[in-house]
Amino acid sequence: MGHLFDDFGRYGQLTALIDGTTGRKLTYTELQRAIVRVGSALWRLGMRKGDVVTLFSENKPEFLIIYLSFAAIGAVISCVSPTYKPGELVNALTHAKAKMLVASTATIEVAKQAAIDAKLNQQDIIVLGEAAGFRPYSALLQDDGKCFPENLDWDPREDLVALPFSSGTTGLPKGVMLSHYNLVANVEQTRTQDVMNYAAGEDVLIGVLPWFHIYGQTCIALAGLKSGVSLVSMPQFSPELFVKIVKEYKVTKLHIAPPIMLFLAQHPLVNGDHFSSVQFIVTAAAPCAANTMTEVRNRLDIPQIRQGYGLTESSPVTHVNPSKNYRYDTVGLAVPNTEFKVVELTTGESLERGSEGEVCVRGPQVMKGYLGNEKATRETIKDGWLLTGDLGFADADGHLIITDRIKELIKYKGMQVAPAELESLLVTHPAVADSAVIGAPDERAGELPRAYVVLKPNLHVSEDELQKFIAERVAPHKQLQGGIEFRKEIPKSAAGKILRRILKDELLADKTG
Structure with a gap:
């Protein structure tokens, strides 16, 4: 992830991270220094390129610091929901063969229970905060940085950086293998002028979407930091805190999911004055009704409200409505260097525009495959095309319209x-x-x-x-x-x-x- 790290020095004293609950701030210089120190400490603890760490925490500045620290030394980060129960966490740890677990003070009790069944020792658990008997994150910050590995032998296309989980139609969730190349490609695809167009020192983003989810990781955290924006963290959605942060920090661009769109359309706490700084909203992760987007547009006078589309298996973004001529009834156009086609369900033959079938995508952001599951990988990626499991069609203008899901996942x-x-x-x-x-x-x-x-x-x-x-x-x-x-x-x-x-x-x- 040197692609991000190299720019932090250039951004210098610009504010990188803000804790939305306390107001604590870190500049890009401080962020870079913290990554070197924590990365060095992790190297001293025996973490090496290819080792897997499970990150089990709500959104907070330390989440991103330790995420980037592990990435910088070549480790693979497997983020999981902070709401996991012990059995779910055990499955995630054992499937990923995690060598280390990072938990927050809010999740440490579940982590403690799961670690026993996953055969992790107490010294293999780092806590973002303080918890008796566990290695505190603050101790890693005391490292002198001298063991930070400067010259790792990278193969961006082959070396993994992220291992999120995606639920299949059968069995337990599957580990999605995302390489450095996958994530860097998607970061750059989403930062283009017609998609996000973030501006260093000007844009402010809010981490209202969970960073354990690939949407929050790529579109908000990684693309934002690469661009020099200020990121304000939220541990979980709270109507009062959300509105307060947007107003106080003058958030400029919002990435949300449909439930928050509904909140913006209906909640009495929301008014246009609070959201006057917002230049656009992008909603994704699930379909959003056109009438809901219209309600938000009319209520808050947001210049742009756009819908996007993607999958964990595609890092995640494949489509976003453009900043000009956007529409509420589609998930938009393919992002740069991404192809898509619609195929007949039984024959796999490509269909003409306007015909409904399975949506398939191809591009540099498509995963390497599912961890330890070659059969599922072969069924999902064919001749370089990712079969999304979603039904849809392309219209005459090249916009993608999603109509249903073939897979039986519940969203x-x-x-x-x-x-x-x-x-x-x-x-x-x-x-x-x-x-x-x-x-x-x-x-x-x-x-x-x-x-x-x-x-x-x-x-x-x-x-x-x-x-x-x-x-x-x-x-x-x-x-x-x-x-x-x-x-x-x-x-x-x-x-x-x-x-x-x-x-x-x-x-x-x-x-x-």
Whole structure:
């Protein structure tokens, strides 16, 4: 990640990071110095190029400092949601073969529990703050920087820098292998004049999207720091803090997800005076209704509101509406050096513009593959094309319109939930014989996980008991907020595949009928 690091000296005394909860600031010079010291300390601790670290924290300046420190010494950073429960964290640690774990004071108790099952020693855990018995981040800052490796043998196209997780349609989330080349390419693709066009010393961004998510990492954190902007961190979304930061620090460009768009359209706390500094809003991670964007535009008088599109597997950005002639009904045009096509579902043949099929993308930002899963990689990348699993079509102007998803992932506020993961967990309850999970449409969240459960003969469990059973084992975004329905059987094909479309159709019919 020297591509970013080399510019920090040039930006010097410009403000790089601001803690949105305390107001503490770091200049680019201070950021660069911290990265050298922390990187040197990590090298002394035995971290080497290719070693994996799991980063388990909410947004804060230290998150980005330690992220960049690991990247600078050639380590691979696997960021996970700070809402993970111990079992989920164990899966992430073991799948990535993490050598080290970085947690915050807010997540250290979960980290402590997971570390035992993942066979991590206490000295392999760094805490961003203070926690008795664990190595504090502050101790790394005391290093003299003399062990910082200056001349690593880099192969940007092959060497990994990030290992985020993407939920598949079956089994547990898969590790997405992103190289330095992938992330640098996407940073530059998003910084172009017609996309983000950040200006050093002028633009202020807010880290309202989680930095563990690739959207927040690439579009806000990495592209922002490469451009010399000021980044204001938020540990989690709070209406009052969000509005306060936008107004106080005069945020210029907003990257958000649809639930925050809905907040901007409806919440009484929001008014145009608070958002007068905002030049544009980009919404992505899930579809956003055109009427919601229109409401925000009319309410706040934002000059531009644009929609974008991408996947974890593409670092993530592949499409964004241009700064001129943007439209609310599309996810925009392909970013520079990116191709896309729409193919017929059964034959894979390319379709003409206007015809609906599976959207495929190709470009330097497309992942190397899934960690330890060659079969899934082969099924997802064919002849250099990434099969997105989304249905859509290209219009006459080259804009991409997404119409549906082929994959059965549930998208809750832009975060992916694999039905199979929840189904597997439900049947571990002693009273449950079978289950199916779908996404129930929801105006605010996009979709809510909803379960259909078959009980074993002569056994009983209430919906509240099952809700609690799941809540104790998964992050909040995976909980069954769409409800639980008890059934005599789950609709399945002759081959035993759950027919989720039948369940979705029934749910929609009940709502409209």
